Amino acid sequence: MLSLTSSEGKLKAPRSRMTDTNLLTMITIVVFVAMYLYAYFALQQGFTKPQTMLNIISTNAYLIILACGMSLVMITGGIDISVGGVTALVSMSCAVYLDMHGGNVYVAMLLAVGIGLAFGIIQGFLVAYLKIQPFIVTLAGMFFARGLTTIIHTNPFNVENKDFIELKDSRVTLPDFLGSYTRKGRFIPATIELGVVVALIIVAVLFVVLKWTKLGRNFYAVGGNRQSALMLGINTQRTVFVSHVICSLLAGIGGFVYFMHVGSGSPSHATGAEMNAIASAIIGGTMLTGGVGNIIGTLFGVLSLSLIQNIVSSVGLDQAWWTGITIAAMLCIFLVVQSIIIARRKKTNMKLAASKVPKPKEASS
Amino acid sequence: MPNNSKVQPPKAPLWARLTKHQIIIPIAALLALALFNLIADPSFFKITLNETSNGNKVLSGNIISIIDSGSELAILALGMTLVTAASGGQDISVGAAIAISGSVMLRVLCGSDSHSATLQAPIIVALLIACLVSMAFGAFNGALVAFFKIQPMVATLILFTAGRSIAAWINNNELPIVNDESFGYFGNYIPGIPIPTPFLIAIVCFIVTWLFMKFTSISLYVQSVGVNEKTSRLNGLNPEFIKLMTYVLLGLCVAIAAFIKVSRISTINYSVIAKDIEMDAILAVALGGNALSGGKFSMSSSVLGAYVIQFLTTTLYKFEVKATALPAYKAVVVILLVVLSAPTVREKLARLGKKLKKSKPAGQAA
CATH class of the missing domain: 1.20.5 (Single alpha-helices involved in coiled-coils or other helix-helix interfaces)
Incomplete structure (x- = not known):
């Protein structure tokens, strides 16, 4: 976890110190582990069984995928708030296609990916090449997706396509040591949904892309400082475009994963998913200013967010409003901590830089 | 905004001055919408004088409904413009903040009994307390943005997530109903005045803001902080304080908008009240031609932008577009x-x- 990243076009501390990205990720992971240990030892109930955590992951597999795409856009210095709308649109169109037109499951998957790509290409073009604010473009994208969802079909309904039900109910069985025994001593193997596998593959691929490919480094460079990135010869417009395409593509895939989990179409699906995705990315150490972020952090951001919801409801604060208040409090603490850490680091970095200059010039800013 | 006077060589001084000004964008949009309605259905513009059930003569028609229901948006747009100009970001928590201050207002008016027949406190007291609470939440947002240097959208995401929950919590998830008739005047009509009260409130707010901008240098300060924070600090301004102040002023606008919203129906629905209004308010600022990255701004353009959005909404309703679509x-x-x-x-x-x-x-x- 030590400083592998040193090409972010930023003033760097000596190699032995952690980068901002890694430090923020570490904080998130530590907080998650602490919360889990608290739940395990203090609350017990279901938390001692691995299956409880696996269920939480299964429910939030789609959010992991959305948050990954969101982190990518945020690292590049933009934002995409259309992901929740795309998720709802994908689940509704797949549901209508499978149920009312007797569609094929594989074509439905293509449909999901296609919707994501279409949103990505249009939004990416508007943001990257016409230089319209990403917030406005994706806001319109969200409105459009939500509106289109109700135009396709107004009422929620369950899908009864046979192939799809089979796909929906299929589970991946994990190794025996994660399983548990019922009171009668019957062994229940631990299982996860297919969506989790998809989510983990995406996390792994994005991690590799961000860490070791030229494209990945470009995302950081463009987000860190667009002007310097341009001067280094990076095609900034194309980088921004690609980040939006990937984000919406992931929203399409995430939409299908969500659809596999709920098995129905409804205009009110995934309400507020975009805000949860942004919150997870921030808790995971991605900064909206761009240039700082880590996919592993985002993964733990989603897990922390969903774990705390479960903890809150199991300690007895089960009134609906507590969930919202806890998430907000958590977000607030993380943001303030991040801001303090970054401010302190900037100061020390400046001191370091000043000490290296033979004749220290007066600090003007 | 780059000025487009270079683009179009001035033919007439007035025309040149108008195209130079950013207000041309909402005006053009408004004219386009009006023309579209005129061609599609001229009766859109008809205004009639009707009598309500309690013998009160009021104006009605599409135009009246636009200026009526666009008022909250216009009031929010005033504050949102300032926030956008100073901090280069937007407050996405205004919808949630409206829920909070509406909830506070009802809590004060109804006391502990959610269906009391009489008001437990004068309306003005409830309004003042709601203003204070709302300004406190604005100060919370502003402090995160100004002192902790968190991007505005992220900082206000906190209140966006928690706001409706806090609103429900204040009233213990009950839905208090105000039974006093005079409370409804502010969201509907005052007897004897045919113009909807929200529009009058919006006009008062606009004039007060305009005078405030005219006779103080706030507008200049806000612009200079938005254009370049470092330079304005070197010129002796306090950027943190000015940013904080814009958020507090937005809080005030939120409280007034909440007052109208709650007064319209004399009760509150925490999850539905002012839903998506933050998006509309930001759109109003963008439509007004203000740069969303901060700097120069024009209040009147934003207000006009707000009414353009309402015009669009009403037009779409006229063509029987479903509310959800x-x-x-x-x-x-x-x-x-x-x-x-x-x-x-x-x-x-x-x-x-x-x-x-x-x-x-x-x-x-x-």
Whole structure:
């Protein structure tokens, strides 16, 4: 976890110190582990069984995928708030296609990916090449997706396509040591949904892309400082475009994963998913200013967010409003901590830089 | 906004001055919408004098309903413009904040009994307390933005997530109903005045803001902080305080908007009240031609932008678009407007125009 990243076009501390990205990720992971240990030892109930955590992951597999795409856009210095709308649109169109037109499951998957790509290409073009604010473009994208969802079909309904039900109910069985025994001593193997596998593959691929490919480094460079990135010869417009395409593509895939989990179409699906995705990315150490972020952090951001919801409801604060208040409090603490850490680091970095200059010039800013 | 006077050589001084000003964007959009309605159905503009059930004569018609229901948005747009100009970001928590201050207002008015027949406190007291609470939440947002240097959208995400929950918590998830008739005046009509009260409140707010801007240098300070924070600090301003102040002022606008919203129905629904209004308020600022990255701003353009959005909404309702499908059409219009006003697109169009002009005389000479 030590400083592998040193090409972010930023003033760097000596190699032995952690980068901002890694430090923020570490904080998130530590907080998650602490919360889990608290739940395990203090609350017990279901938390001692691995299956409880696996269920939480299964429910939030789609959010992991959305948050990954969101982190990518945020690292590049933009934002995409259309992901929740795309998720709802994908689940509704797949549901209508499978149920009312007797569609094929594989074509439905293509449909999901296609919707994501279409949103990505249009939004990416508007943001990257016409230089319209990403917030406005994706806001319109969200409105459009939500509106289109109700135009396709107004009422929620369950899908009864046979192939799809089979796909929906299929589970991946994990190794025996994660399983548990019922009171009668019957062994229940631990299982996860297919969506989790998809989510983990995406996390792994994005991690590799961000860490070791030229494209990945470009995302950081463009987000860190667009002007310097341009001067280094990076095609900034194309980088921004690609980040939006990937984000919406992931929203399409995430939409299908969500659809596999709920098995129905409804205009009110995934309400507020975009805000949860942004919150997870921030808790995971991605900064909206761009240039700082880590996919592993985002993964733990989603897990922390969903774990705390479960903890809150199991300690007895089960009134609906507590969930919202806890998430907000958590977000607030993380943001303030991040801001303090970054401010302190900037100061020390400046001191370091000043000490290296033979004749220290007066600090003007 | 880059001024487009370079693009269009001034033919008449007034025209040149108008096209130079950013207010041209909402005016053009408004004219386009009005023209569209005029062609599609001229009766859209009909205004009639009707009598309500309690013998009160009021104006009614599509135009009246636009200026009536666009008022909250216009009031929010005032504050949102300031926040956008100073901090280069937007407050996405206004909808949630409206729920909170509406909830506070009802809590004060109804006391502990949620269905009391009489008011437990005068309306003005409830309004003042709601203003204070709302300004405190504004100060919370502002402090995160100004002192902790968190991006505005992220900082306000906190209140966005928690706001409706806090609103429900204040009233213990009950839905208090105000039974006093005079409370409803502020969201509907005052007996004897045929114009909807929300519009009058919006006008008062606008005039107060205008005078405030006219006789203080706030507007200049806000602009300079938005354009360059470091330079304005070197010039002796306190950027943190000015940012904080804009958020507190937005809090005040939120409280007034909440007052109208709650008064309209004399009760509150925490999850539905002012839903998506933050998006509309930001759109109003963008439609007004204000740069969302901060700097120069024009209040009147934003207010006009707010009414354009309401005009669009009412027009779509007129064509029997379902309320749930409304966002899709809105999105298309917004994208069209934003694309047309994007600097790169404008430059390209201008270049195209110049080419056409050049090629014409050349063709004639040949």
